[in-house]
Amino acid sequence: MSSDQRFFDFLKDRIGLDVASVGAAIIERAVRQRTTASKALSADEYWQTLQGSRDEQQALIEAVIVPETWFFRYPESFATLAKLASKRLTEINHMRALRILSLPCSTGEEPYSIAMALLDAGLKPHQFKVEGMDVSPLSVEKAKRAVYGKNSFRGQDIAFRERHFSAEDDGYKLSERVLEQVRLQVANLLDPTLLANEPPYDFVFCRNLLIYFDQPTQQQVFEVLKRLTHVDGVLFIGPAEGSLLGRLGMRSIGIAQSFAFSRQSLAEPEPLPSAFAPTSTPLPTPLPTPQPVRQPPRSAAPSPPPVRSRPFAAVAPLANTSTTANPDAAALLASIAALANEGKSTEAREACELYLRSHEPVAQVFYWLGLLSDVAGRALEAQGFYRKALYLEPQHPDALMHLAALLQSQGDTAGARRLQERAARSERAADSERKR
Numbered sequence: 001m002s003s004d005q006r007f008f009d010f011l012k013d014r015i016g017l018d019v020a021s022v023g024a025a026i027i028e029r030a031v032r033q034r035t036t037a038s039k040a041l042s043a044d045e046y047w048q049t050l051q052g053s054r055d056e057q058q059a060l061i062e063a064v065i066v067p068e069t070w071f072f073r074y075p076e077s078f079a080t081l082a083k084l085a086s087k088r089l090t091e092i093n094h095m096r097a098l099r100i101l102s103l104p105c106s107t108g109e110e111p112y113s114i115a116m117a118l119l120d121a122g123l124k125p126h127q128f129k130v131e132g133m134d135v136s137p138l139s140v141e142k143a144k145r146a147v148y149g150k151n152s153f154r155g156q157d158i159a160f161r162e163r164h165f166s167a168e169d170d171g172y173k174l175s176e177r178v179l180e181q182v183r184l185q186v187a188n189l190l191d192p193t194l195l196a197n198e199p200p201y202d203f204v205f206c207r208n209l210l211i212y213f214d215q216p217t218q219q220q221v222f223e224v225l226k227r228l229t230h231v232d233g234v235l236f237i238g239p240a241e242g243s244l245l246g247r248l249g250m251r252s253i254g255i256a257q258s259f260a261f262s263r264q265s266l267a268e269p270e271p272l273p274s275a276f277a278p279t280s281t282p283l284p285t286p287l288p289t290p291q292p293v294r295q296p297p298r299s300a301a302p303s304p305p306p307v308r309s310r311p312f313a314a315v316a317p318l319a320n321t322s323t324t325a326n327p328d329a330a331a332l333l334a335s336i337a338a339l340a341n342e343g344k345s346t347e348a349r350e351a352c353e354l355y356l357r358s359h360e361p362v363a364q365v366f367y368w369l370g371l372l373s374d375v376a377g378r379a380l381e382a383q384g385f386y387r388k389a390l391y392l393e394p395q396h397p398d399a400l401m402h403l404a405a406l407l408q409s410q411g412d413t414a415g416a417r418r419l420q421e422r423a424a425r426s427e428r429a430a431d432s433e434r435k436r
Helices: 003-015 024-037 043-052 054-064 075-091 109-120 137-145 159-164 215-228 239-247 329-341 345-358 363-375 379-392 397-409 413-435
Strands: 098-102 128-134 165-168 171-174 182-186 201-205 229-236 260-262
Touching: 003 024, 003 043, 003 054, 024 043, 024 054, 043 054, 075 098, 075 109, 075 201, 075 229, 075 260, 098 109, 109 128, 109 159, 109 182, 109 201, 128 137, 137 182, 159 165, 201 215, 215 229, 239 363, 329 345, 329 363, 345 363, 363 379, 363 397, 379 397, 397 413
Parallel strands: 098 128, 098 201, 128 182, 201 229
Antiparallel strands: 165 171, 229 260
């Protein structure tokens, strides 16, 4: 066993993290940082420190976990939630408050977005409660402070900030009205007793988490999520996790960009007009019929996991340039990212096509087209775009990871593993270059 493998195994045991999902370089860098911070003289000495200190164990986990979130990320999810919540209250004859869970809640942007969305939709405070949970005490503590910088407010429409925040010297403080709707706590989704005695939730948000686990852990976590979600409830996930839930027996509710799944088909609600909803909602694209659940292999080496999602680069939002005759390439690339981040798939795709008509093709545009197709459930189309991106840029990290996830969902584990190895080599090379 290599010295690094000990740390990989520790993180797998504690938080379910699979090294292939983030790349070995990320974990190796965190170990080096903590070795220096703890004044250990070698990896072996740091390993001994790690074994004897719960505080250091948590510090290493914190060094690996890098929260990347903002308010109303994937805005159509919140518009859909608001409509479904009103319908759910009618179904239960307003006999109780709706129960909503956000995990991992990170630094609080998601659970607070849920509360703001429902309050803006007209729900009364007594009609719903939101719970947020995360494995990181530092993230939960920051969420409880509820003071946010500009990076937490992205997208073209941030009118909600005027309604729910007050400006302070160090950022924007969330209003007490929203804070009172949300309860935050430290919890681990891998704990089999998590919320064991609690009633199920009407809506569960668990986005961009399953992609960090290997296949057996995904199955384990899915069983917990299924237990936590009411039989008539809805589970909201990340863009890259749809094919996984389809294989596990869940069905998309059929609303584009909502990334919402249930155990049975639901009638499509109308999108809710609001400050956080996209300006237009494309028609839903039917997803492939889910296949029967496949049991995880019993061999010592698990199948490669769906790799992490790095949806679209975080950029300052620009105006839609799809009507410009010959826009500047850099501005158009930034506009594509901004449109995609806001859930405006139709406009983002049009901007990609405009770019290809106006400029020399680049890998990033084909990657965006691939991800837009992937999110819409058009797997073969997405695969073709990812391969075009890799033809132009063979080590494009995001295209490698998303194509690997797609191949695995189709049963091509060997192909997925080859792409993951390429992505890991690329990550190590980039890390080495940065050190020079």
